[in-house]
Amino acid sequence: MVxxxxxxxxxxxxxxKQLVAVTGLLLCGFLVGHLAGNLLLMVSSNAFNLYAHKxxxxxxxxxxxxxxxxxxxxxxxxxxxxxxxxNMKSRGKYEQKTKTGRGTTFASQTMPYTGLILLIFLVLHxxxxxxxxxxxxxxxxxxxxxxxxxxxxxxSSPIATAWYVFAMLTAALHTSHGFASAFQSMGWNxxxxxxxxxxxxxxxxxxxxAGFAGLSxxxxxxxx
Amino acid sequence: xxxxxxxxxxxxxxQKGAQTEGKLVDYxxxxxxxxxxxxxxxxxxxxxxxxxxxxxxxxxxDCREGICGMCSMNIDGKAHGGFKxxxxxxxxxxxxxxxxxxVIEPFRAQAxxxxxxxxxxxxxxxxxxxxxxxxxxxxxxxxxxxxxLIPKPIADEAMDAAACIxxxxxxxxxxxxxxxxxxxxxxxxxxxxxxxxxxAPLRALKMVHEHDSLGFGNCTxxxxxxxxxxxxxxxxxxxxxxxxxxKAAFTYHEKTRT
Ligand code: SF4
Ligand code: FES
Numbered sequence: 001m002v003x004x005x006x007x008x009x010x011x012x013x014x015x016x017k018q019l020v021a022v023t024g025l026l027l028c029g030f031l032v033g034h035l036a037g038n039l040l041l042m043v044s045s046n047a048f049n050l051y052a053h054k055x056x057x058x059x060x061x062x063x064x065x066x067x068x069x070x071x072x073x074x075x076x077x078x079x080x081x082x083x084x085x086x087n088m089k090s091r092g093k094y095e096q097k098t099k100t101g102r103g104t105t106f107a108s109q110t111m112p113y114t115g116l117i118l119l120i121f122l123v124l125h126x127x128x129x130x131x132x133x134x135x136x137x138x139x140x141x142x143x144x145x146x147x148x149x150x151x152x153x154x155x156s157s158p159i160a161t162a163w164y165v166f167a168m169l170t171a172a173l174h175t176s177h178g179f180a181s182a183f184q185s186m187g188w189n190x191x192x193x194x195x196x197x198x199x200x201x202x203x204x205x206x207x208x209x210a211g212f213a214g215l216s217x218x219x220x221x222x223x224x
Numbered sequence: 225x226x227x228x229x230x231x232x233x234x235x236x237x238x239q240k241g242a243q244t245e246g247k248l249v250d251y252x253x254x255x256x257x258x259x260x261x262x263x264x265x266x267x268x269x270x271x272x273x274x275x276x277x278x279x280x281x282x283x284x285x286d287c288r289e290g291i292c293g294m295c296s297m298n299i300d301g302k303a304h305g306g307f308k309x310x311x312x313x314x315x316x317x318x319x320x321x322x323x324x325x326x327v328i329e330p331f332r333a334q335a336x337x338x339x340x341x342x343x344x345x346x347x348x349x350x351x352x353x354x355x356x357x358x359x360x361x362x363x364x365x366x367x368x369x370x371x372x373l374i375p376k377p378i379a380d381e382a383m384d385a386a387a388c389i390x391x392x393x394x395x396x397x398x399x400x401x402x403x404x405x406x407x408x409x410x411x412x413x414x415x416x417x418x419x420x421x422x423x424a425p426l427r428a429l430k431m432v433h434e435h436d437s438l439g440f441g442n443c444t445x446x447x448x449x450x451x452x453x454x455x456x457x458x459x460x461x462x463x464x465x466x467x468x469x470x471k472a473a474f475t476y477h478e479k480t481r482t
Contacts, residue, residue, distance in 0.1 A: 005429055009473035013402070013442040014432055014466055083442040090401035090441030092332025095237070095248060096301040103448030104399055111444065181445040187467030189460050 014185075016079045021182035023076035028179060028204065030069060031171075035211045042218060045148040046139050053144040077119060084112045107177035114174040121167035128154050155219035164216040172209025179204050230256045230322040234269065236281055237329045242338050248327065258318035262305065263288060263295060265317050266328075283342040288313040290454065293391030297342045298329040303393035303452045311391060311454040331396035334439040335403060346392045348438045349406060353390070355434040356427035357410040359419050378416055385413035387455040394449035394457075400441030405449040407435050408462035415468050425472035432469050 009015035037055075040048040055062060092098075107114075132154060135146035155161050179201030183189060188197070231254045239246025253269040260268070263285050270280035286294040295312035299305035304312045307319065320326065330338055335348040374382075386409075394405035411428055414420030420427075443462065450459045 005473050005476050008429070008433060009470075011436075012432055012469075012473075013404075013436050013440075014469045015473065017442060017444070018466065018470060083444070087400040087402075087441040087444070090334040090439055091399055092334075092336075092396060092401055094298065094301065094329055094332055096298070096327050096329060098298065098301040098303075098397065102451030103397075104446040108444070108446045109399065177445075184445045184459065184463050185466060187463045187465075187470065189463035191460075194460075 013083070016083055017185050020076055020079050020083070021185035023072045023079075024178050025182050026072050027076060028175060028182075028208075030072075031208050031212075035208060035215075038212070038215055041148065041151065041215060045137075045146075048148045048151075049137060049139055049144055049146060052147045053139075053142070056145065073122075077115065080112070080115060105177065107173050108181070111174065111177060114170045117167060117170045118174060121163075121170070124163075125167075128160070152219055152223040155216055156223035158220065161216050161220040165213045168209050168213040168216070171212070172205040175208065176202055176205035227258055227318075228322070229254075230258065230317065230320065230324075232256055232265070232317075232320065233323070233325040235325065235327045236342070238281070238341055239330075239338060241340055246338070246341075248329075256317050258316070260317045261288065261313055262299070262315040262317065263313050281342060282340040284344075285313060290314045291389060293389035296331045296336075296344060296346065296392055296396065298331060298396060300327055303331065303397040304391070304454055306452065309454055309456050311389075314454075331392055333392075333395045333398070333401035334441070335395060335401060336392060346390075348440065349390050349392055349395075349403065351438060352403060352407055352431055352434050353410065355430040356423065357414075357431065359414065359423065361419075361422045372418055374417065382413045382416040385409040385416070385457065385461050388453075388457055389455060391454060393452045393454060395440065397448050397452040398441065398443075399446050399448060400444055401439075402443040402449075403435050403438075403440040404443040404462045404465070405453060405457055405459065407431055408459070408465035409457045411468055412461035412464040415464060424468060425476040428465065428468040428472040429476060432465075 010019075037051055038048075040051050058065070129147075129151060132150045135149045136143055137146035137149070138144075155164070180194070180198045183194070183197045183201075188194075231252065234251040234253060235248045236251060237246055238249045251269055253265065253272065256265050256268060263283070266281060266283060273280050284294045284296055286292040288295070290311045290313060293311070295304070297304070297312055299312065299315070304310060305315045305319075307315055328342060330342045330344050331346070332338075332344075336344040336346055338344050388406050388409040390406055392406070395401060395403050398405075411424075411431060414427060415424045445459070447459050450457065
């Protein structure tokens, strides 16, 4: 029963949603780190390039981290997709529009769609920046990738900037439900503190969304 | 609000059985007193139908005082009509106005197959309960009630969870057709009390597995159930169940079994 209970956990409704929750929170954490690193763009081109260079020089370690991140992402997305497909079957199909306006929110109802937009965004984002044009620059006698130039060049296009801002608003919407929802899934909703978790989730969504979106606009103005 | 008898236009789902197609049918019902309950209003309509030699509308009901949980129907798109903490049988016609059009559909969810018209089979709820929604530890003779001390806040919380009447509105209103609220209420209630402790892990495992196998959906924390529940059950109980289930899945041991 011990092993079968654990086995079943990974196939159960609650087990899988807890995995979605944990991976979601880890991705939330990653976004904070990513944003903090990106803020170096505003400090100076050298600061940003040096930071990127530090990450690149992690060598094999970087691959491990990237693989971990990819794994977390794929697990999050794959399980959420699967749960949603099952829910399409199990939900009631009413003739009438059903909604009390007291439970579901726009954010909670659009989770699969905002998630899909973020997936498309992520692929394009990696192609255009991480795997974007490779420039080189010498800082303090060290030759390194000029990711700063790639970034500023990318955001010189108003369409790229607009798409980026849109995607970040989507991310804000997604996390505005996802953050507190993850706590609920893990069972961390007990007593009064959950109100603050909800607040924290909203603050998180706004800060991260506005942070990334603001940064892209800053890059656009810088390059334009 | 009105104090005079009303005439109402109804659109009611008619379906002969699970295998046949159904549709919304228009009815007009006269002489509805504002003091009638929603179910009495349907009784009046059914009397009119029977007099005309037509098939009366099938709908579930029993206590008509808000405690049995039978009166399942979706009124104007909302389970039990969407009035706060109110079952269909406790909805009174004074909440409506003369000439209103009311749409009535059965509860819909994969786990609740339709029987006829507004009546659905909600036995999936009982099946989940039968997997552990009770205490079966053998304790010998009943001991003095005061010998088991339970702090008042805990007792209150357990009582809040115990208020679930198994009506299924949570399932019917859930955008995923999930049964987490009624199951969470029971698992939470028993996990809060010392009497429920010995069987808590096995209960959580068995009930959740049964829930998943009966066609209920996966909860994604919309909290629509909490808004619809006629007994005001909070999703905090779902959270407690999530904790209980997580704990049980990784720590349950055959030997700890009672
Ligand atoms: S939790 Fe509320 S809505 Fe669900 S069955 Fe119990 S009383 Fe009905
Ligand atoms: S008929 Fe019993 S609760 Fe409505």
